[in-house]
Amino acid sequence: KNQVEQSPQSLIILEGKNCTLQCNYTVSPFSNLRWYKQDTGRGPVSLTIMTFSENTKSNGRYTATLDADTKQSSLHITASQLSDSASYICVVSVTGGGNKLTFGTGTQLKVEL
């Protein structure tokens, strides 16, 4: 069964600190992996998308890594800001699966002063 698991479930950090969110997946055959940011009460917004051949991708203070061998990805947030408080969702798609995505349940990040 295709699954995406994220850890931790929730996280609280102080403003200015760095953090790393984890994503493990069992989806096969793998096509691409994406990280979304979802503010409370809003729709998800794409941060990064990586295919099999891409093992790192950055978007400002967000850097995603992918290890397709171990089926793991991480999202690193540098110099966190209050506006980073949100849910971060890892999403994996399969080759030949058309538009079918498998969603993780997200990591709820709270950045405090």
Place this chain on the structure above:
Amino acid sequence: DVKVTQSSRYLVKRTGEKVFLECVQDMDHENMFWYRQDPGLGLRLIYFSYDVKMKEKGDIPEGYSVSREKKERFSLILESASTNQTSMYLCASSLSFDRVYNEQFFGPGTRLTVL
């Protein structure tokens, strides 16, 4: 920028009512999707459409139907709303020929409460 809009941000309906959720995208995307999002369960696909008048069941289609009469508009219909359909509903769209990334763009969501 791709814009996906949903007709309501918040909606309160009574059990048994027929409910229409509307979604419109302005980037000429072929594919459109309806998801529901519940705490601890992540997003689950209800229905999707890859062309006008075409539809495919997702993982949890029971109790829902959809309509796509125009390319830019995709409607989700709850024929007889029930309390277990209280949820956040998210619409998304994507290009059909984006074979590499197949990125989906999401609307702001509709928080539906069924009393």
